[in-house]
Amino acid sequence: MSVDLLCFGEPMLEFNQQSDGNYLPGHGGDTSNCAIAAARSGASVGMLAHVGADAFGDSFLSLWEVEGVDTSTVTGSAVAHTGIYFVSHGPDGHQFSYMRAGSASSRVTPQDLPVADIEAAKILHVSGISQAISNTAADAVFAAIDIARAAGTRVSYDTNLRLKLWPLARARAVTHAAMAMADIALPGKDDAEHLTGLSDPDAIVDFYLTLGAKVVALTLGSDGTLVATSDRRERIAAFPVKAVDATGAGDTFDGAFLGELLRTDDPFAAGRYANAAAALSTLGYGAVAPMPTRSAVDRFLEERNK
Numbered sequence: 086m087s088v089d090l091l092c093f094g095e096p097m098l099e100f101n102q103q104s105d106g107n108y109l110p111g112h113g114g115d116t117s118n119c120a121i122a123a124a125r126s127g128a129s130v131g132m133l134a135h136v137g138a139d140a141f142g143d144s145f146l147s148l149w150e151v152e153g154v155d156t157s158t159v160t161g162s163a164v165a166h167t168g169i170y171f172v173s174h175g176p177d178g179h180q181f182s183y184m185r186a187g188s189a190s191s192r193v194t195p196q197d198l199p200v201a202d203i204e205a206a207k208i209l210h211v212s213g214i215s216q217a218i219s220n221t222a223a224d225a226v227f228a229a230i231d232i233a234r235a236a237g238t239r240v241s242y243d244t245n246l247r248l249k250l251w252p253l254a255r256a257r258a259v260t261h262a263a264m265a266m267a268d269i270a271l272p273g274k275d276d277a278e279h280l281t282g283l284s285d286p287d288a289i290v291d292f293y294l295t296l297g298a299k300v301v302a303l304t305l306g307s308d309g310t311l312v313a314t315s316d317r318r319e320r321i322a323a324f325p326v327k328a329v330d331a332t333g334a335g336d337t338f339d340g341a342f343l344g345e346l347l348r349t350d351d352p353f354a355a356g357r358y359a360n361a362a363a364a365l366s367t368l369g370y371g372a373v374a375p376m377p378t379r380s381a382v383d384r385f386l387e388e389r390n391k
């Protein structure tokens with residue numbers, strides 16, 4: 086089945102250890118989160134990924150089915166397990182250790198790519214963490230981007246380094262190269278500062294426009310979002326909400342932004358919609374559970390705009 090938005094990345098089972106020693110398990114991986122957020126925004130969306138032939142892979146397949154994310158471009162890997170990662174937090178809630186393992190999706194090779202599905206999609210969304218550390222994944226990501234560009238499928242890219250454990254020179258080389266081929270750049274400010282060495286949001290946006298993006302939406306956490314094209318930019322303030330956990334807010338932003346961009350073809354309308362969706366996603370714990378549906382976002386915007 087062809088979809089409008091194809092999200093290429095690595096599903097990861099997450100285990101978030103809390104300061105009381107308990108842990109919260111959850112589905113994650115930036116592109117899976119993004120796909121679910123887009124589906125909840127009403128978009129036609131699919132995942133392009135490998136999962137292991139294991140319980141975690143099965144659990145992702147069930148989740149995507151429930152969420153209406155197409156899985157016809159998800160394949161099973163006989164040689165690697167579904168990715169997992171552990172995060173632990175200190176008593177102040179600060180993240181202090183991180184470990185990842187598995188990662189069937191980093192084994193996707195250029196030969197595995199579903200060429201016709203990439204060509205048929207309107208947007209291919211990819212994100213950066215795996216490419217920064219794995220040559221195989223980088224080759225497949227760049228091959229997918231090449232297929233998309235040749236077919237006129239727009240490419241969307243979020244750096245998503247999350248923790249800055251990867252060697253900076255490698256992370257920079259790979260993410261800048263991918264950004265240079267992206268039509269839509271969706272960086273978060275922390276990553277963007279780290280990767281560009283710039284701190285002023287306008288300078289960061291200029292950097293990505295100069296690299297080649299047609300649309301940049303730079304997320305600024307509780308400071309909102311800066312959306313820009315070559316001839317217009319708009320600073321969108323964050324909604325004042327009682328945020329309890331911003332995990333996945335950036336992924337919710339990406340999915341909602343791309344869903345609304347597909348619907349309206351207006352990056353500024355997409356930025357305002359995604360800003361509301363991401364604010365709502367901070368009201369609950371974890372990445373997936375608090376992601377809002379389109380009707381919840383519409384209701385929220387109606388109330389806030391009264």
Ligand SMILES: Nc1ncnc2c1ncn2[C@@H]1O[C@H](COP(=O)(O)OP(=O)(O)OP(=O)(O)O)[C@@H](O)[C@H]1O
Pocket residue numbers: 272273274275303304305306307308309310323324325326328331332333334335336338359360361363364367
């Ligand atoms: N405290 C908050 N209050 C309201 N909105 C928020 C808050 N934190 C985040 N947001 C919304 O979520 C969007 C994305 O947040 P952020 O910039 O932290 O993402 P990110 O850096 O990509 O992080 P991650 O991928 O880890 O979720 C922001 O642009 C904003 O719209």
